[in-house]
Amino acid sequence: MTYLLIAMLVAGQFAPVTKYDPARSADQDLKNAVAEAQRTGKRILLEVGGEWCSWCHIMDKYFDDNPGLTKLRDTNYVTVKINFSKENENAKFLSQYPSIQGYPHLFVLESNGKFLHSQNTSPLEEKQSYNLQRFTDFLKNWAPKAAAGK
Numbered sequence: 286m287t288y289l290l291i292a293m294l295v296a297g298q299f300a301p302v303t304k305y306d307p308a309r310s311a312d313q314d315l316k317n318a319v320a321e322a323q324r325t326g327k328r329i330l331l332e333v334g335g336e337w338c339s340w341c342h343i344m345d346k347y348f349d350d351n352p353g354l355t356k357l358r359d360t361n362y363v364t365v366k367i368n369f370s371k372e373n374e375n376a377k378f379l380s381q382y383p384s385i386q387g388y389p390h391l392f393v394l395e396s397n398g399k400f401l402h403s404q405n406t407s408p409l410e411e412k413q414s415y416n417l418q419r420f421t422d423f424l425k426n427w428a429p430k431a432a433a434g435k
Contacts, residue, residue: 299324302365305335307373314365315378315398322363322396328429329398330362333379334389335370340406341389347415354420361428362393393427402427 299321302314318329334341348355358364367375369388379385382392383403391404409419 299363301363302367305338305341305366305368305370307335307368307370309368311367311375311378314367318363318365319396319398322394325363326396326429327361327363328396328401328427329394330358330364331367331382331392331394332364332389333367333369333375333385333392335368337370338388340387340410343414344389344406347420351417354417354424357421357424357428361424391423396429 299317302309302318315329315331321327322329332341332344334344348358367378369375369379369385382400385403386405387407389406391406392400393402393404395401404423406415409415409423411419
C-alpha cells in the first residue's frame, strides 16, 4: 500500500480502484464505493475486466484521450474496477449480477449499491475503439436524476 493511499484511508477519503487487481476484495471495494457514492450523491459504475483484456486497455486509453467523457463519468459515478482473471474470477461477488458475455463489462448501481443496469460494451464500440456519442449517451442516461441536466 502506498503512503498516499494510507494517508487517504486515515483521513477518511475514498481511494478509487483504478487497476484490475486479483488481490483486491471486491466486496470491500463495493462497500467503500457505496459510502463514497452516498456521500457525494453519485451512482456506482463497476467496470469488470482484467489486465489480460485488450478492450479494457482500449477503454482506459479512450477515457484518457477524451477528458470531457472522463469528466462526465467522474462527475456522476464512483468507478470501481472489478478484476476477472484466472487468478481471481470474483465469482461469488459477480454472481449477484446478470451474467457477463464479454469484457470489459459495466454495471450501474444506485448509490446504495442496488443494481440498476448491465451494459455490454460492444454497442459502445466503433472500429478498434469506442464511439463518443454512444458512450456519452450511456453515461448521461444512467447518471443520477438530479445530475441528468449537467
